[in-house]
């Protein structure tokens with residue numbers, strides 16, 4: 164469970180101050196994904212940076228699995244960011260010199276996970292039968308494949324929170340939909356809380372049939388950039404429609 168309460172974040176001061184977020188509140192249970200939609204400049208990245216512990220709010224509280232981030236010291240925040248948060252970026256952010264499997268293993272190495280656990284997690288994400296992506300370097304993979312590897316890397320440490328900033332922004336519509344389906348599936352199978360920003364709501368497809376949608380709470384004031392065009396949209400998948408390919412994102416096509 165991730166809970167955001169009354170978040171404020173401004174940049175600059177005086178007449179030049181930009182109030183990127185004001186009075187933003189919502190909560191996301193484990194195993195659910197919240198899409199943050201909004202035009203460019205509406206504060207999506209600011210919100211993701213706060214939720215991903217890359218930045219601190221001016222006011223407000225963020226709680227992950229009952230632990231309030233403001234109460235953690237520098238060391239605690241560093242460990243939380245390293246071990247409990249997974250990041251997915253628009254431009255994939257894979258290390259070019261490493262193979263796909265080695266990229267997936269990076270967070271486990273940073274945490275000094277033992278080799279057996281590393282192999283087990285990498286094998287789950289990039290199955291041995293998927294030899295090509297396993298041994299291939301990122302530049303030899305399609306954009307969709309690269310993003311699948313990046314998602315596997317983000318989940319390698321079994322994080323509590325998955326942060327994705329425009330994860331399909333560089334993919335064509337069809338590939339983007341497939342990657343979004345994968346994200347929805349792994350959020351369920353890995354029981355992670357996911358926060359996904361997008362300026363392109365169409366990439367979500369329509370929440371019909373096995374999908375239901377509900378709007379999460381937010382109490383932005385009308386003059387904030389976020390309230391102008393941003394909204395929180397929570398797509399919840401019904402348990403009866405579990406997608407295949409869970410747990411092996413880089414191996415699933």
Ligand SMILES: Nc1ncnc2c1ncn2[C@@H]1O[C@H](COP(=O)(O)OP(=O)(O)OP(=O)(O)O)[C@@H](O)[C@H]1O
Nearest residue numbers: 174181183201202203204205206207208209210362
């Ligand atoms: N470091 C900063 N210094 C000053 N202003 C900033 C800074 N970062 C963001 N802003 C401003 O805060 C507002 C929100 O920016 P943010 O990047 O969070 O929006 P966004 O919705 O993610 O936009 P985009 O979709 O273009 O990435 C914008 O007006 C932006 O110019």
